[in-house]
Amino acid sequence: MRTVITGGAGFVGSHLCDRFLAEGHEVLCVDNLLTGSRRNFEHLSGNPRFRFVEHNISDPVEVDGPVDAVLHFASPASPADYLAHPIPTLKVGSLGTHNALGLAKAKGARFLLASTSEVYGDPDVHPQREDYWGHVNPIGPRGCYDEAKRFAEAITMAYHRYHGVQTRIVRIFNTYGPRMRLNDGRVLPNFMSQALKGEPITIYGKGEQTRSFCYVSDLVDGIYRLLQSDHPLPVNIGNPSEITVAQLAQEIIDLVEGTASRVVYVDLPEDDPKRRKPDITKAQTLLGWNPTVERADGLRRTLEYFRTVL
Ligand code: NAD
Ligand code: UDP
Numbered sequence: 001m002r003t004v005i006t007g008g009a010g011f012v013g014s015h016l017c018d019r020f021l022a023e024g025h026e027v028l029c030v031d032n033l034l035t036g037s038r039r040n041f042e043h044l045s046g047n048p049r050f051r052f053v054e055h056n057i058s059d060p061v062e063v064d065g066p067v068d069a070v071l072h073f074a075s076p077a078s079p080a081d082y083l084a085h086p087i088p089t090l091k092v093g094s095l096g097t098h099n100a101l102g103l104a105k106a107k108g109a110r111f112l113l114a115s116t117s118e119v120y121g122d123p124d125v126h127p128q129r130e131d132y133w134g135h136v137n138p139i140g141p142r143g144c145y146d147e148a149k150r151f152a153e154a155i156t157m158a159y160h161r162y163h164g165v166q167t168r169i170v171r172i173f174n175t176y177g178p179r180m181r182l183n184d185g186r187v188l189p190n191f192m193s194q195a196l197k198g199e200p201i202t203i204y205g206k207g208e209q210t211r212s213f214c215y216v217s218d219l220v221d222g223i224y225r226l227l228q229s230d231h232p233l234p235v236n237i238g239n240p241s242e243i244t245v246a247q248l249a250q251e252i253i254d255l256v257e258g259t260a261s262r263v264v265y266v267d268l269p270e271d272d273p274k275r276r277k278p279d280i281t282k283a284q285t286l287l288g289w290n291p292t293v294e295r296a297d298g299l300r301r302t303l304e305y306f307r308t309v310l
Helices: 011-022 038-044 079-086 086-107 143-163 189-197 216-228 244-253 282-289 293-307
Strands: 002-005 026-031 050-054 069-072 110-116 167-172 201-204 210-212 235-237 242-244 262-264
Touching: 002 011, 002 086, 011 026, 011 038, 038 050, 069 086, 069 216, 079 086, 079 143, 086 143, 110 143, 110 216, 110 242, 143 167, 143 210, 167 216, 189 201, 189 244, 189 293, 201 244, 210 244, 216 235, 216 282, 235 282, 242 244, 244 293, 262 293
Parallel strands: 002 026, 002 069, 026 050, 069 110, 110 167, 167 235, 201 262
Antiparallel strands: 210 242
16 A cells, blocks of 8 residues: 655644654655645664655656555644635645545546634634534634634545545544644643743643643544545544533643643733643444543643653
């Protein structure tokens, strides 16, 4: 099996490279290093089944030889990153997805799209099921990411219906773990880096908004199972254990024993979703998937990683 992973130098993509190599695949990682890093795959440099190609997937792509699967994970994912790069984000969700689908079609390969819980926007249905169409502000600051991913889902379904490409769509909820960038601006790296450095912990708004955090190995396992399945419609993968941002701050303060950090409250960003929690009934029944890593354990492992980075 030969698998192309776009965004393979990023947080989730690099864990996918590891998993597919462990399953015996050849892996071709295509990444332009916009938000990813060579450090995330340097441990694979001696592996003859791994190859890195520096390329912007929003430009046409050519790959020699057979390809069995294309996993399209290229895209900034942290709000701070996509606010800094709104046009590359729109391009990689649209042109990049088109190019990755074209590659899958030309090679007769299976295609899997990394979509997101952000397609539900600031949801007025809770928890979010896959048949909910969402509540997205197309012209707000987050619109560049949300609408790019909604377009990506639409073109993926069109390639499935019109061209008969074997496609899969995973709607990923907040995921964390080693290889997140310490300064990517997402809540978990922010809080951990602040706690480790004894700096103020920046809660946006009152911290009453909720998220549900999934450890990366659980996500990767769900993606692997979804790719093997024959289900073309979107499937949520996330951990339904929901907490407020203020509770997360407290858990991290408790974990980093002896930290001098205290919380401070700053402005809530525009259109910040108030509640987010996946309904994972579909993943449970269709894929036999359940998250297995408790937050206490996942947070400990992630903190160990950030300590080594610092
Ligand atoms: P990340 O920023 O760590 O990784 C994204 C990777 O894509 C980086 O290596 C970056 O350099 C690469 N990239 C960006 N634009 C590119 C382009 N035009 N051409 C080639 N490579 C490009 O982010 P992540 O958290 O690993 O997210 C990976 C994917 O999963 C994204 O598609 C994201 O939307 C999706 N996702 C992630 C989460 C999460 O919680 N981590 C949640 C929902 C969806
Ligand atoms: N957040 C926060 N402090 C930070 C970073 C984020 O309170 O330093 C909040 C943010 O407002 C959001 C939640 O944490 O409500 C998750 O933010 P993140 O950027 O990780 O991802 P999102 O789920 O919003 O895409």
